[in-house]
Amino acid sequence: MSEALVEAIGLVRHYKLTGKRLLRAVDGVDLAIGRGGTLGLVGESGSGKSTLGQTLVGLQNPSAGEVRFEGETVVGARGAKLVRLRRQRQIVFQDPSGALNPRMTLGATIVEHLRVQGWPRAEARERAVEVLALAGLSEAFSGRYPHEVSGGQRQRAVIARAVSTDPAFIVADEPVSALDVSTRAQIMNLLRELQRRSGLTMLFISHDLSIVAHMCREVAVMYLGQVVECAPRDSLFRTPLHPYTAALLSAIPLPDPVLERSRTRIVLKGEPPDPSAIPSGCRFHTRCLRATEVCAKVPPEMRALLPGHTVACHHPLNA
Amino acid sequence: MSGAARSVRLLAVEDLTVTFGRAKAVDRVSFTLDAGETLGLVGESGCGKSTTAMALMRLLQGAETCGHAWFEGLDLVAIDAERMREIRGATIGMIFQDPVTALHPMIRVGDQVAETLRTHRGLGSAEARARTIDLFRKVGIAAPEERLRVYPREMSGGMCQRVIIAMAIACSPRLLLADEPTTALDVTVQAQILELLRSIAQDGGMSMILITHDLGVVAGVTDRVAVMYDGVIVETAPTDRLFANPKHPYTQGLLRSIPRLDSGWDEEMPTIAGAVHDAHAPSGCRFAPRCPLAAEVCREAPPLQSFGQDHQAACWRAS
Numbered sequence: 001m002s003e004a005l006v007e008a009i010g011l012v013r014h015y016k017l018t019g020k021r022l023l024r025a026v027d028g029v030d031l032a033i034g035r036g037g038t039l040g041l042v043g044e045s046g047s048g049k050s051t052l053g054q055t056l057v058g059l060q061n062p063s064a065g066e067v068r069f070e071g072e073t074v075v076g077a078r079g080a081k082l083v084r085l086r087r088q089r090q091i092v093f094q095d096p097s098g099a100l101n102p103r104m105t106l107g108a109t110i111v112e113h114l115r116v117q118g119w120p121r122a123e124a125r126e127r128a129v130e131v132l133a134l135a136g137l138s139e140a141f142s143g144r145y146p147h148e149v150s151g152g153q154r155q156r157a158v159i160a161r162a163v164s165t166d167p168a169f170i171v172a173d174e175p176v177s178a179l180d181v182s183t184r185a186q187i188m189n190l191l192r193e194l195q196r197r198s199g200l201t202m203l204f205i206s207h208d209l210s211i212v213a214h215m216c217r218e219v220a221v222m223y224l225g226q227v228v229e230c231a232p233r234d235s236l237f238r239t240p241l242h243p244y245t246a247a248l249l250s251a252i253p254l255p256d257p258v259l260e261r262s263r264t265r266i267v268l269k270g271e272p273p274d275p276s277a278i279p280s281g282c283r284f285h286t287r288c289l290r291a292t293e294v295c296a297k298v299p300p301e302m303r304a305l306l307p308g309h310t311v312a313c314h315h316p317l318n319a
Numbered sequence: 320m321s322g323a324a325r326s327v328r329l330l331a332v333e334d335l336t337v338t339f340g341r342a343k344a345v346d347r348v349s350f351t352l353d354a355g356e357t358l359g360l361v362g363e364s365g366c367g368k369s370t371t372a373m374a375l376m377r378l379l380q381g382a383e384t385c386g387h388a389w390f391e392g393l394d395l396v397a398i399d400a401e402r403m404r405e406i407r408g409a410t411i412g413m414i415f416q417d418p419v420t421a422l423h424p425m426i427r428v429g430d431q432v433a434e435t436l437r438t439h440r441g442l443g444s445a446e447a448r449a450r451t452i453d454l455f456r457k458v459g460i461a462a463p464e465e466r467l468r469v470y471p472r473e474m475s476g477g478m479c480q481r482v483i484i485a486m487a488i489a490c491s492p493r494l495l496l497a498d499e500p501t502t503a504l505d506v507t508v509q510a511q512i513l514e515l516l517r518s519i520a521q522d523g524g525m526s527m528i529l530i531t532h533d534l535g536v537v538a539g540v541t542d543r544v545a546v547m548y549d550g551v552i553v554e555t556a557p558t559d560r561l562f563a564n565p566k567h568p569y570t571q572g573l574l575r576s577i578p579r580l581d582s583g584w585d586e587e588m589p590t591i592a593g594a595v596h597d598a599h600a601p602s603g604c605r606f607a608p609r610c611p612l613a614a615e616v617c618r619e620a621p622p623l624q625s626f627g628q629d630h631q632a633a634c635w636r637a638s
Contacts, residue, residue, distance in 0.1 A: 044505035180363035181532060185576040185588035192587075207506065214578040214588065237580055251510035253535030255577050257559045260539040267514060268507045271475050 003071075004032035005201045006056060006089075006169050010065035013051050023276045025051040027225035028065070030302070033169075038195065038202040040216030040233070042209055042248070046275050048225040049205045053171040056203060057089040069169070087117050090162040094174035096154035100146040106132065106157040107142030113161050127164055135160035136190060152183035156190065163194055173205045188215060209252055213237060218308075221245045224275055224283040227302070231309035239318045241311040244284050282314065290315040327354040329493060329526050330375075335386035335396070337367070337374050344370045346550040347386065354493070357520055357527040359537035359558065361573075362547035368530045371547075372496045376413055377403050390494070409439040412487030416499035418479035422471040428482045429455075429467025435489045454485040458515060477508035481515070488519060495520070498530045513540055534577055538562060543629070546570050549605040552623070556630040566632035569606045604634070612636040 013026040025048045033039045043049045054060045056067055058074060066073045069085060077085055093099045100109055107128045114124035129139050135156040146154055155175065162170055172191060176184040188211065195202060204215050212219055213233055220230040221242065229242040240246045243266075250266040268287050273279055279286045285295035292315065300312045330352040337345040345367040352358050360368045373379045375388050375395055388395040391410070395403070407413075415421040423431055432454060433447035442450065448467070455463035458481040471479055480500065487495055497516065501509040517540055520527050529541055537544055538558065545555040546567065554567040565571045572591040593609045604610070607617040616635045623631040 044507065181534075181573055182363060182576055182591035185578075185590040188578070188588050189590065208578075209506075210578045210580050213580050214586075247507060249580075251506045252580070253509070253513070253533065253539050255534040255538050255562065255574065255579070257538040257562050260535075265510060265514075267510055271477050271508055272505070 003035060004068075005035040005037075005070060006203070007032045007068040007071075008052070008056060008065065009068065011052070011055060011062055011067065012064040013048075013055050013060055014063040017276055021276050024225050024278060025275060026055060026062075027278070029222075029225075029227050031220055031227060031230065033201055033203060035168075035201055036195075036199045037218065038204055038216045040212035040219040041203055041205045041222060042207065042212050042219060043222035044207060044248075044272050046224075046272055047222040048275070049222050050173050052222070053091065053173050053203055053205050057091045057169070057171050058085060059091065083117065087165040088168045089171075090165065090167040090169070091171045091173060092155075092158055092162050092175045095178050096151060096158045097146060097178075099158045100154060102146055105143050105145055106137070106149070106160075109157065110161045110164050114164055117165055128160075131160040131164045132157065134163065134194065136186075150183070151179055152186060155179060155183075155187050159187070159190060159194070163198070163200075166198070167200070169201045169203075171203045171205065174207070175204075176211065177206065177208070184211075191215070209237075209248060221248070224272065224278055226283065226312070228284065228313070229309075229311045230302075231306070231311075235306055235309045239306065239309075241305055241309065241316040241318055242284075242313050243288050243290050243315075243317060246317055282312075290317075328352075329354045329356075329390065331387075331389040332371075332375070333387040333389070335371065335374060335388060336384070337370050337379065338383045339381065343550055344382070345374065348547075348550075348552050350545050350552060350555060352494070352526050352528065354526055355520075355524045356543065357529060357541045359541035359544040360528055360530045360547060361532065361534060361537055361544055363532055365549075366547040367550040368547050369498050372413070372498050372528065372530055376407055376411065376496065378407075405439070408435055408487075409490040410492050411494045411496065412490070412492035414480075414483050414487050414495065414497040414500045417503050418476055418483050419471060419503075421483055422479055424471055427468050427470060428474065428479075432482065432486045432489055435486050439490045450489070451485070454489055455481075457519075458482075458485045458488075459511070460485070475508075477504055477512065480504060480512055484512075484515065484519070488523070488525070491523060492525060495525055495527045496530070497527060499532070500529070501536065502531070502533070509536075516540065534562075534574065546573070551605060551633065553606065553634070554632040555623075556626075556632075560627070560630055564630075566626045566630070566637040567606075567634050568610050568612050568636070570632075606634075610636075 008029050008031050011026055011029045015023040015025060017023050029052060041049045055062055066075050074085055110128035111124045114127055129142055132141055137156050176187050194200060206212050217233055219233050219236045220227045223244050229245050240249055247266045247268045254260050270287055281297045282295040282300050285291040294314050300314045302310050302312045304310045305316060328351060333349050334347045335345055336347050348371055362368045374384050384396055386396060429451050432451045436442045436447040436450055452463045455466060460466050460481050501512050531537060541558050543557050544561045545552050548569050554570045565574055575589040591609055603618040604621050607613040621633045621635045623633045625631055
């Protein structure tokens, strides 16, 4: 991998709840995304993937640890440096309807976004048309309101807005989850094309492993605020080391009735525990089929067992 | 599921049409369902799959419904409201997508299930309570005696969905309508709920209509599939056949545009051009504006034609 553009080092994001309770949404994450690379981030709801994404683009401040961009720490950045960092790090959200102002045209939304960054009005207007075209929307869409276009077109506009400042890094947080199957593929292709063209670095967050498999060369799996496995995509899908990853993979319904009948499914017990009451030791031990005594006591360290393939588990599979 | 159970017809829907004002949400939909059979009703948002289910349950407001739905000798479209109330929740059960809003937030979950039993079966409160405990056990709710007393907000989404399922099967229905029952759930929990629905349907000889946008879910659970597009059934076939040999260009496009775990990461995703309501064909085949095979003949609406046993598609150009 080339030099890292974005890094998280011991990143922690906690939320205070009523009483003395803490919600440990992100709880000690180390990761690095190489320039021009796409890291897929998978996990179930409540695993902290969105919080991690928002912390990496600066929408949330870390409670501890740091975020580095181009090798420099970004925590506490101010003034011109902060403005530059905002321009370079953008985010695309899951629900394009909620991400757009219903009372602004698609064009005006992008112009506003650029004006905040200090663009002169005329140039911002030109740029808006340009990026809408890049996202596959003709100039006519510039004057339309969000409710006048389809969900897929709204998501195109959100993506156009994100790339309008020519960012180096984009967090795509479940960008296709709210879309229909036939539109989904169009948006996935669009993101890939933008990336190829401008060398964007991307964190692609999804709960859907088959979409991640298609979009990313590297994949990190999160469980209750921590990354439990990180690997090149083929290594992860062929030889998952963490029992949780294996269960996730086996839970995906396959669009193939013959395969569906023949496969043995690992059905996990229960549901992910409440992130405000995290189990001791390995966080997954309450649902793990391989758990032993040590798992309830000692949190496993991240270690590399295959080339570029790290896992945090006392009893990894396939090893 | 095969053999004798197959031959008993439970439901025959004939030319079901639902109109909201001037918009036809469901247009002359016909299908049949045998006892013990599970039918998948598949399509993208707005295609009319949920409206079809709601029309069968007579839960639509401000809509005009015509056609027939023969169920055990009664026409669900025509019978009086009083009779329908006896059937709804008793011989036909229903499961909705969002388990949390489908439950009353201020009533203990046990009481909500017991209410169904008291209303339809005339059970006394002690009997209803005992039967609710049995049902909770059957749908995999641990410590059912204690869970009776909790409120929906104190349960996870997966647990709420189990309560809904318990309620839906409380009166041993002949038919279960499940509308996106796992869409709001995490993958690992989805696997549990699908497993549960499959075993309930098999053990009880119950028929099920499973409404979903997810072809993976369909592949694992159903015997037969009907694909809907813009209010019309465009193809229906036994599940294995549909996946192995889809005839309608829309079905083919849908199947191609699902990302698969084994597809290469740098491959372009095949897509279906446009979106459902982009261009409305005033008459003729509704898919024609997006169809790669569209020709002059498609100006006329295609009827469902047979492509082998139990396999029909509405397309002039299919072969």
